[in-house]
Amino acid sequence: MDYKDYYKVLGLEKSATPEQIKKAYRKLARQHHPDVNPNDKGAEQKFKEINEANEVLSDPEKRKKYDQFGADWQRYQQQPGGGAGRGGQPGGGFDWSQYTQGQGGGFGGGGSPFGEGEDFSDFFGSLFGNMGGGGGGRTSRPGAGPDYQAELELSLEEAYQGGPRTITVNGKNLRLTIAPGVADGQTIRLRDQGGPGRNGGPNGALLITFRIRPDARYARTGDDLTQDVPVSIYKALLGGEQTVETLSGSVKIKIKPETANGTRLRLRGKGFPVYKKEGQFGDLYLRLNLTLPQNLTEPEKELIQQLAALRPEA
Missing domain, CATH: 1.10.287.110 (DnaJ domain)
Known part of the structure; x- marks a missing residue:
């Protein structure tokens, strides 16, 4: 033995x-x-x-x-x-x-x-x-059941908003409420939703891992978001206002005259909700990317040439 x-x-x-x-x-x-x-x-x-x-x-x-x-x-x-x-x-x-x-x-x-x-x-x-x-x-001593594991895929907007979702595990439909702000790879634990206990013991737990799909508009870092915003060269030179779409709705931003390409603007509280902290949000960073006009007409070319003549160092 x-x-x-x-x-x-x-x-x-x-x-x-x-x-x-x-x-x-x-x-x-x-x-x-x-x-x-x-x-x-x-x-x-x-x-x-x-x-x-x-x-x-x-x-x-x-x-x-x-x-x-x-x-x-x-x-x-x-x-x-x-x-x-x-x-x-x-x-x-x-x-x-x-x-x-x-x-x-x-x-x-x-x-x-x-x-x-x-x-x-x-x-x-x-x-x-x-x-x-x-x-x-055979033992009659109660024992806990095994834990089950599952994954739930969400879009960035779904993770932002949270709310009710249904997930199917081992043929059983479970309805859960997701708190806004969940992160990619984050795991939550649902008690008693795993495998059955042994000899009257408690059921195991269900471990759900969230997978957040990449979003073409936003890059997420913790509770902060970064968004690229195209800005015409004319507005960058002369300044003005521009409307930007965020996850919480439309926002007007002011662009200062002579704004350089790649300038970053910070919108406080317009980022991702902080998980399980109601009313708290990260920030949204806007990266301004200057766009050049395409298919110039002859009059436009003449005006640009005149401008270039006024600034020979350029």
Whole structure:
């Protein structure tokens, strides 16, 4: 019988707190869940090991017994005829009966890690027997269901406005309200919308990651937006007003005379809404790009030549 290091399976130290154990279990269970890794036997086996480790370390009684057993296992390995992986029997008068639960007590009875029970190893069965309750070595201890993951694609305007949306996960339509200002790659967590719990345990969560489609008009940096605004060379030279379309409506801006190409204007509060901070917005930066007239007429060319003659340094 090979010793199983449940702490190593979950990537934890022996001093791990219950909260750290729970967090590590949820992370690894999501990573190796069969729904995420279809037809991957390695991931399926890893998922079973993760569940078994969590079954022991999340239960104070099992964890105490396991920790005590781990210390005695080292003593056993040091004895003649002992040692894991060599098929030896405990020697030197070591009282093994305080741990074993009888012959054939392993949890290898064909259970599934995705149904009501768990398919545990012989190591678990020999150490705990029927401590978990339930026939055939199956545990009746409640356990949280697996988390589900989904993605929801939004346009920039939809992310700006927020509001109700419907998403379908595992054939189930879920209606949610999106707060204005969500970012690309941001993930929200919906409790109880994941996989069903084990033996009456709570359902897992649904993790929804937002994907914001690129917008041809705006570049987003945090809660700020940048927009290119074409301005005629005449208005740039002489100044004037121009109407600009923003996500919150039309705005008139003033262009100063002799405005240079690439000048940036800042419109406070005209950027993206700050997520879950009602009434707060980022800024909108306008980048003024001068446009040259095309298809000049002969009279226009003559006037430009006259202007050029007045400014020979140009």
